[in-house]
Amino acid sequence: MTVLEQRGTYRPTPPPAWQPRTDPAPLLPDAEPYRVLGTDAAAQTDPELLRRLYAQLVRGRRYNAQATALTKQGRLAVYPSSTGQEACEVAAALALQERDWLFPSYRDTLAVVARGVDPVEALTLLRGDRHTGYDPYEHRVAPLCTPLATQLPHAVGLAHAARLKGDDVVALAMVGDGGTSEGDFHEALNFAAVWQAPVVFLVQNNGFAISVPLAKQTAAPSLAHKAVGYGMPGRLVDGNDAVAVHEVLADAVRRAREGGGPTLVEAVTYRIEAHTNADDATRYRGDAEVETWREHDPIQLLERELTARGLLDEDLRQSARDAAETMAADLRARMNQDPVLDPMDLFSHVYAEPTPQLREQQALLRAELDAEHADQGSDQGSAHR
Numbered sequence: 001m002t003v004l005e006q007r008g009t010y011r012p013t014p015p016p017a018w019q020p021r022t023d024p025a026p027l028l029p030d031a032e033p034y035r036v037l038g039t040d041a042a043a044q045t046d047p048e049l050l051r052r053l054y055a056q057l058v059r060g061r062r063y064n065a066q067a068t069a070l071t072k073q074g075r076l077a078v079y080p081s082s083t084g085q086e087a088c089e090v091a092a093a094l095a096l097q098e099r100d101w102l103f104p105s106y107r108d109t110l111a112v113v114a115r116g117v118d119p120v121e122a123l124t125l126l127r128g129d130r131h132t133g134y135d136p137y138e139h140r141v142a143p144l145c146t147p148l149a150t151q152l153p154h155a156v157g158l159a160h161a162a163r164l165k166g167d168d169v170v171a172l173a174m175v176g177d178g179g180t181s182e183g184d185f186h187e188a189l190n191f192a193a194v195w196q197a198p199v200v201f202l203v204q205n206n207g208f209a210i211s212v213p214l215a216k217q218t219a220a221p222s223l224a225h226k227a228v229g230y231g232m233p234g235r236l237v238d239g240n241d242a243v244a245v246h247e248v249l250a251d252a253v254r255r256a257r258e259g260g261g262p263t264l265v266e267a268v269t270y271r272i273e274a275h276t277n278a279d280d281a282t283r284y285r286g287d288a289e290v291e292t293w294r295e296h297d298p299i300q301l302l303e304r305e306l307t308a309r310g311l312l313d314e315d316l317r318q319s320a321r322d323a324a325e326t327m328a329a330d331l332r333a334r335m336n337q338d339p340v341l342d343p344m345d346l347f348s349h350v351y352a353e354p355t356p357q358l359r360e361q362q363a364l365l366r367a368e369l370d371a372e373h374a375d376q377g378s379d380q381g382s383a384h385r
């Protein structure tokens, strides 16, 4: 026996048998994206939900077309269209309760509008005006986020804080496939799982991060598989099947609300149009690929189901189209008016309490504007003399 063993400080016992901290099997996504439309399960879907989804999808597609046209007319600086991704956008908004929060990225204007934000205000940022354009608190929609994945830690922070305060709130955060390579994605998912925050992450895998295809973004079996590394469930869903996305998200939201913690949902979809009006998609992908996805169109998938169940007649089709046209005409008319901007507004909403430096800059601008105003007044005066 060695001296150390005699003293009892050295215990050469074998280490305890290693056990995973949690069983990874239930966290793994299905082998294939979950689908409802076109399967036997579709017959169980509530007709009212099908009609609601349909009206919103038709409206969403029209919104995308109108916003894209506004970029060509110089009325909108940039528009990242979600044509082809409407099912994800609409389902995300409909899966939430009014008291919940949505954290969108720049591509998610349809989800923002489906949540109740004014269609013009939802475009303010993309028009290049200052600030978000809408009051985030009114419909519980955080600002559209352009820095990739930065909305995710915000969502986790809000969800965690709500839980600490005992508020019954779930946060749903949207991000693209490219955004999953950001550090913020990792940090948000890690914190969310450790804290068991009531948050749902929706990754819209639309195939590309501008020109970078998914294969150059990750070597993971799927983006949903990333969930297991954080200790949360990963769900894989057909992102063009509005019913399936709605069901998976509603399930994840319910789970989060009941204290079950976060979920990572990967919706497999496709960006039918270019990244934005500033991008030429023909430089990095072929027409044949786009055509294949056009045949798996979210509106057509839903129309097929509604028709098969005798829920879609020409009246419903026409009323959905009419409502979408009315929205588009209003969007056109109001986007064609120049916004009235107050330069002093630049300083609003920067801090809850403005800093001394900000007050100083504010005073400087006020003085410059007043001087300019006085000059214009005297110019007009001299012109009259």
Ligand SMILES: Cc1ncc(C[n+]2csc(CCOP(=O)(O)OP(=O)(O)O)c2C)c(N)n1
Binding pocket: 080, 107, 146, 147, 148, 175, 176, 177, 178, 179, 180, 206, 208, 209, 210, 271, 275
């Ligand atoms: C932190 C950061 N890095 C780079 C960019 C530039 N950028 C804008 S969009 C984009 C691609 C994002 O692709 P993805 O996350 O798949 O979303 P999608 O645009 O396809 O919806 C990049 C790299 C950015 N906005 N933010």
